[in-house]
Amino acid sequence: MSRRITRLLSRLASATISIVLGGAVLATATPASAAARDGICDSGEFCYYYNSDHAGSLSDFTGSLDDYGTTQPSCYDFKGAGAGKGLCIKNEAASAWNRSTKTVRVYYNSGYAGSYQDFAPGAKTNLNTTLKNQNASHEFLASGPTGCTTDGTHSKLPTTILVYRVSLGRVDRVDFKTYVKNVLPNEWVPSWPAESLKAGAMAVKNFGWYWALTSTRKTSWGACYDVKDNTDSQVYKPGTATTATSAAVDATWNTRMTRDGKILEAHYCSTTTACGAWVSGDWMSQYGSRDKADQGQSHTTILKAYYTRIVLS
Structure with a gap:
């Protein structure tokens, strides 16, 4: 989210990222070419x-x-x-x-x-x-670069998402649900109330879903990607999913958030003050979602309080 400012990242522990090493030799090459x-x-x-x-x-x-x-x-x-x-x-x-x-x-x-x-x-x-x-x-490849489009639609979740691993200099194709589960604990505090985490799960999912549908971005070397793994998009760290955040993702997975029939690009930032002038019905306060959940509000009520004219279906 290019305009997102104050973030929760200082509160969240970093995870060790493992890199899959090159595989073993499969077979003696055939001299086809x-x-x-x-x-x-x-x-x-x-x-x-x-x-x-x-x-x-x-x-x-x-x-x-x-x-x-x-x-x-x-x-x-x-x-x-x-x-x-x-x-x-x-x-x-x-x-x-x-x-x-x-x-x-x-x-x-x-x-x-x-x-x-x-x-x-x-x-x-x-x-x-x-x-x-x-x-x-x-x-x-049979034609131009593949993987630049998704199998998702505004009514159907994408199966995968292309994540630009910026510090690693590569693009990974990640199972979409796995992606959401490994973003949420890095954008919301896992110990927060369940309804806050559910609201966060919806926002994280919608943001990734939107860019899987619309991105035409490419790296400097020409590889397609949908989102970056840092604060330019959403912080994705493999292996960081927690029991609480994963439960929130599972509980809201079959719900979609649309506006005028299209998937909403759901922005969020740490507080309403941090969002500043960008509080226009497209942004949710992360701490605000926690406070509303502490007051007993449901995640659907929280989402509708921040995102205007949305339909949850």
Whole structure:
């Protein structure tokens, strides 16, 4: 929420974020695209470079490859002149040039899995900090970048959401309910009354739902994302879900909050004072939700007190 100011984050403990490491080698690579591999980056090919800024030896491909291999003579190697020539390319590339007409997706793991970086047709750039020297497979996509749209609608929850893990330099596709459950305890205090947590669960869900439907944003390297994992959107930390906050998410999961038939982009901030001039019927006070719940108000009453003209169905 770009205009949200004073936050609750100083009250909330940070969680340790684990990074899934690259997977094991699956199988010896088959030479499906070996015929055109001559160490020259020709039109129609996707090419890795050993060094950043497209320096050193290169390795060229005309199609997808789910595993590169790690030992000679069965691995896919750097063939062009320069530093790195003869080395297996798995976990060794630092930059790439996509001279094909399709978007090429580079993956952290073998088997087209894990974090990824998309290279649009014509893109010539360095691998990001997650993928540099951690490249295990690549895929020529059928058309432009995939994953930029959602299977959700204004009446149907999205199945997943694309979360830009800003400090990690990657985009994760996260199960939508898992996302909401790992945002709420970082935006609401888990010890607050249940009705406050339910109101928070609705706001967190609606904000993510709105951006899953409408986002056209991309990272600097061209990957689509719906929300960031920090205060620019909502704070998402995997593994931080609590019993109380998860119960609030479960209790409100089948309720949607709309205005004029469309999912409301539900903003919130710490207090009504902090919201300032932005208190326009689109913002909820987090502490205010706690105080109203302490007074015995239900989460539906709380939501209607802050968000004008909403329908809960």
